[in-house]
Amino acid sequence: MLSWYKKIFICIFGNHLTELDTRDVNELLLADVDFQKGGRFRVGYDAGNTPAGRLCVYASFDNTFEISEDLIYETY
Structure with missing residues (x-):
């Protein structure tokens, strides 16, 4: 089982591979x-x-620690 932070890095890297x-x-x-x-x-x-x-760059999780494949981008 992957840790939540590894799931985040995989999600970010997968969405921005290029x-x-x-x-x-x-x-x-x-x-x-x-x-x-x-x-x-x-x-x-x-x-x-x-x-x-x-x-x-935000990665969101549900109450079962499943990560959403959609990232959230916010600027400040």
Whole structure:
């Protein structure tokens, strides 16, 4: 069974295969953990500065720790 953080890295790398190499994914910094109703939560990683602002990439989990294949992108 994969740990939740390995699932996140696989999801991020899988969604950005043409843009990232494994070094890029391993260098992401944990930025936020957001707990939501019903046992859901999301984990955000700082992906660096962009022209629109600081980019955070979030992976969300349901209450059984299953990861969503859709990533969430937010800028600050």
